[in-house]
Amino acid sequence: QGTETFSHRRYFGRRGRNKEPDPKAPAQPPERNEPKWCHFCDFREITHVVVKESRVTIHRQDNKCLEVVLPSPGIALSLVSLVDGYFRLTADSSHYLCHDVAPPRLLMSIRNGIHGPMQEEFVFAKLRREEPEEGLYIIRWSVLDFNRMILSVVKRSHQQAPGTPGAFKYRQFRIQKKGDSFVLEGWDREFPSLRELLDVLKGCTLRSGEENFTVKRCCPPKPGEISDLLITRKAKDNGKQILNLTQLSFHQIRKNEITQRAHLGQGTRTNIYDGVLSVCGNSGNDDEAEYFSTEQNNNSREMHVILKVLDPSHRDIAL
Numbered sequence: 001q002g003t004e005t006f007s008h009r010r011y012f013g014r015r016g017r018n019k020e021p022d023p024k025a026p027a028q029p030p031e032r033n034e035p036k037w038c039h040f041c042d043f044r045e046i047t048h049v050v051v052k053e054s055r056v057t058i059h060r061q062d063n064k065c066l067e068v069v070l071p072s073p074g075i076a077l078s079l080v081s082l083v084d085g086y087f088r089l090t091a092d093s094s095h096y097l098c099h100d101v102a103p104p105r106l107l108m109s110i111r112n113g114i115h116g117p118m119q120e121e122f123v124f125a126k127l128r129r130e131e132p133e134e135g136l137y138i139i140r141w142s143v144l145d146f147n148r149m150i151l152s153v154v155k156r157s158h159q160q161a162p163g164t165p166g167a168f169k170y171r172q173f174r175i176q177k178k179g180d181s182f183v184l185e186g187w188d189r190e191f192p193s194l195r196e197l198l199d200v201l202k203g204c205t206l207r208s209g210e211e212n213f214t215v216k217r218c219c220p221p222k223p224g225e226i227s228d229l230l231i232t233r234k235a236k237d238n239g240k241q242i243l244n245l246t247q248l249s250f251h252q253i254r255k256n257e258i259t260q261r262a263h264l265g266q267g268t269r270t271n272i273y274d275g276v277l278s279v280c281g282n283s284g285n286d287d288e289a290e291y292f293s294t295e296q297n298n299n300s301r302e303m304h305v306i307l308k309v310l311d312p313s314h315r316d317i318a319l
Helices: 002-018 073-090 104-112 120-129 194-201 286-291
Strands: 046-052 055-060 065-069 136-141 148-156 168-178 181-184 205-208 211-214 258-266 270-278 302-310
Touching (some): 055 073, 104 194, 168 194, 168 205, 258 302
Antiparallel strands (some): 046 055, 055 065, 136 148, 148 168, 168 181, 258 270, 270 302
């Protein structure tokens, strides 16, 4: 049997190389002239998606649509869920395209004006853009605890003029989801919904240390708002990434690239040191090389820097 199989392989292989038709081979169907794949739209151009059993319809902003018929309703929902997820990653983190696949957590966030798990820098930047008034607050999901929300409240400092550094202060308060109840940390009362808790807090004053913060107006997410919840892509025309002024871009710095020198002073939460940052050569990423080009002569790969080291004993270090 092995010899027979081997001989058949040699026979068909030789005939195939000579491109001679085999009279014993079954007739092959004619090749179908499949249309080429073409670009329909980017995620930002989608307005909504409709799924009816196995048929998926994707609508664009110009009212054109793409219809896809899939083998089963389950596969149709999988495609819609995939498109919906990529839309939230690249276009709008607080929106859904199709209610059939919208996560319950997202629906709850939209109802209550909750941001996703943003980092503090983006929270404070958003509050500054809103010309922070007394009692303005943002509520967002924690980046560390899946069942925790962070309430960031603004207080205006009357000693300093608006627009100057230190003209307003922030404090963060934790709200914990325990089963079907919501509890503000430091308050024993439980609420059956977040909306009821926020309604009770409206107009109340929260104390943090010696400071009082009044909860007044919520600052909800805006459509397409740029934060660290979105993946931004480089522009295709010039290859350079166009950064919105509200977006922060960080270069990863490793510990062994930093030389810590003299102690210069102490802040509220930090110790401040003189230091030197060693930067890799131009063989790496072009964007990073451009970012660190502070001198006309790029052969010098050391930068004089100031190091602000956060005190590890601070109670909010994990947050």
